[in-house]
Amino acid sequence: MDRQLGLLIDLQDIDLQIQRIEKRDAEIPLQIKELQKESESQKHAYETEIQSAEGIEKERRKKERELEVKESSVAKLKDQLLSVKTNREYQALLHEIENVKNNISQFEEEILLLIEEGETAAKNVKERVLEMEKSKKRFMEQKQEKEQELERLHQHKRNLDSRKESIRKEVSDEILKRYDKVRENRNGLAVVAAKDGSCQGCSMNLMPQLFQEVKQNLKIYSCPHCQRIMYYPDEKEPDYEEKATGHEEKESEIII
Numbered sequence: 001m002d003r004q005l006g007l008l009i010d011l012q013d014i015d016l017q018i019q020r021i022e023k024r025d026a027e028i029p030l031q032i033k034e035l036q037k038e039s040e041s042q043k044h045a046y047e048t049e050i051q052s053a054e055g056i057e058k059e060r061r062k063k064e065r066e067l068e069v070k071e072s073s074v075a076k077l078k079d080q081l082l083s084v085k086t087n088r089e090y091q092a093l094l095h096e097i098e099n100v101k102n103n104i105s106q107f108e109e110e111i112l113l114l115i116e117e118g119e120t121a122a123k124n125v126k127e128r129v130l131e132m133e134k135s136k137k138r139f140m141e142q143k144q145e146k147e148q149e150l151e152r153l154h155q156h157k158r159n160l161d162s163r164k165e166s167i168r169k170e171v172s173d174e175i176l177k178r179y180d181k182v183r184e185n186r187n188g189l190a191v192v193a194a195k196d197g198s199c200q201g202c203s204m205n206l207m208p209q210l211f212q213e214v215k216q217n218l219k220i221y222s223c224p225h226c227q228r229i230m231y232y233p234d235e236k237e238p239d240y241e242e243k244a245t246g247h248e249e250k251e252s253e254i255i256i
Contacts, residue, residue: 008179009191012183021160031146032142036143039136042131046125053124056114073100077097081093191228193231193233194211202223206230
């Protein structure tokens with residue numbers, strides 16, 4: 001295989017890896033934010049339950065204070081019975097006392113309901129506390145995993161950047177310029193395989209003579225349709241190391 005072509009294949013592979021890493025690098029912070037939202041939603045649900053429980057407790061205490069007022073009112077009305085002078089006033093007071101007692105019974109029933117609701121609310125709060133703690137723990141674990149993945153990706157990218165720089169130094173300026181231009185115009189894919197008589201980048205058929213020449217991997221050929229650089233993959237991985245021949249390597253020929 002032409003050495004420059006082999007270098008381009010390696011360079012393309014590294015660039016694609018870097019491209020995938022950069023995509024994943026952008027995704028992970030967004031995933032962490034989504035995980036944080038989920039954890040915060042559990043916290044919000046807990047705070048809602050707390051507010052509900054506090055509201056029930058507040059309403060119960062209010063009813064109990066009102067009940068005390070009603071009970072005190074009954075006691076005062078009963079005291080007034082001792083000082084009335086007419087049967088009409090006596091009957092009026094008894095009627096009023098009866099109304100207040102009925103009112104007291106209603107308050108007592110409402111207070112009992114509020115006590116039950118308070119117990120249910122307290123139970124819900126405890127359950128929410130557990131869910132919130134689990135969610136927080138889960139978030140911290142997943143966040144740590146994501147951050148560790150980010151660190152691995154960054155380290156891998158540093159290694160790839162180093163290899164990329166080394167390879168680019170070995171590729172001729174003219175070929176490198178063409179590679180960069182095609183890669184920019186073709187979504188990062190500048191080097192593709194040619195199989196079954198067609199370019200695997202655009203799926204267009206190649207002229208038989210061109211395909212046969214591409215199969216030899218002895219020169220750099222470009223697809224006449226998409227301009228991507230083509231190679232034929234059906235062979236063992238080439239050794240791109242230069243052999244000590246004592247002669248200067250010739251510049252690779254670019255054929256469009």
